[in-house]
Amino acid sequence: MHNVKDTILKSLLVTLSIFLWSCASSGAANKTTATEKKESYQMIQEEKQLLLENTFKEMLATIKRGVAPDSLLPYITEESRYWLDDLEQAALTESSEMVSARSFHEILAILSYRLFQREHLYKTEQYRMLYLITAKKGILELVTSLPLGPFEVKNDRGSLGLAKSPKVPVILFVWDDISWRMDLKNSIPLITKGLESIGVKKDWSNTELALYLLEKEFRYDFRNIDKSLLDPVPSI
Numbered sequence: 001m002h003n004v005k006d007t008i009l010k011s012l013l014v015t016l017s018i019f020l021w022s023c024a025s026s027g028a029a030n031k032t033t034a035t036e037k038k039e040s041y042q043m044i045q046e047e048k049q050l051l052l053e054n055t056f057k058e059m060l061a062t063i064k065r066g067v068a069p070d071s072l073l074p075y076i077t078e079e080s081r082y083w084l085d086d087l088e089q090a091a092l093t094e095s096s097e098m099v100s101a102r103s104f105h106e107i108l109a110i111l112s113y114r115l116f117q118r119e120h121l122y123k124t125e126q127y128r129m130l131y132l133i134t135a136k137k138g139i140l141e142l143v144t145s146l147p148l149g150p151f152e153v154k155n156d157r158g159s160l161g162l163a164k165s166p167k168v169p170v171i172l173f174v175w176d177d178i179s180w181r182m183d184l185k186n187s188i189p190l191i192t193k194g195l196e197s198i199g200v201k202k203d204w205s206n207t208e209l210a211l212y213l214l215e216k217e218f219r220y221d222f223r224n225i226d227k228s229l230l231d232p233v234p235s236i
Helices: 002-029 034-064 070-075 080-092 096-100 104-118 127-133 184-191 193-202 206-218
Strands: 148-154 157-162 165-175 179-181
Touching: 002 034, 034 070, 034 148, 034 165, 034 179, 070 127, 080 104, 080 127, 080 165, 080 184, 096 104, 096 127, 096 206, 104 184, 104 193, 127 157, 148 165, 165 184, 184 193, 193 206
Parallel strands: none
Antiparallel strands: 148 157, 157 165, 165 179
16 A cells, blocks of 8 residues: 555656646746646646545555554644644543533534543543544544545645535545645534534534434443533543
8 A cells, every 4th residue: 555655656746846847947938838737737636636545545444454543643634633632631621511612523522532431442542532533433434434425636635525415525635745634623523514413403502412422322332321421531
């Protein structure tokens, strides 16, 4: 997988170099036509899209292998990493009032974290929130278990939608000059958007909806999936 990724990346860098050189030459000698520039740009976009497809496949394969969550750090943006750290700290310390003031997708992540913590389900001491979101039955699986549409690339941004509505992005990516990284921070709200409609129809608060979804998913596995999860899990 890495060989394929490296080959695509080298090809992309070569294409980009040629494109930049051609642009510079056109400015000096006016030898590169607008059509040639457009074709070079299109070639770069196609190379980047192929690299995005392979990077995403590699990330999913890494998740499936069940490796340590720090192995996934190269696949996510730095902003996403800081956001996950903030969420994990919130899960460990924030009161019910503070948690309830957050957005639905963050409440769902925090309550899920506390449920796993209470039931001693973590097999890692680090990057637990990243593990939780990407693990089996995690938030990311809500979308990756469904038929997905083609990747879309525009300059340094990439996206992926569902097959039934491919133009509506549910996973976002950012190009960092040499590789693609998943923008988890801004993707998770898109992934959970459909779930939020359940709460709207039933006139539930975000916390009520999050507890309902957890109880529905884990009712046969754990007891006491209730408002006690709104407060930090007591240390044992």
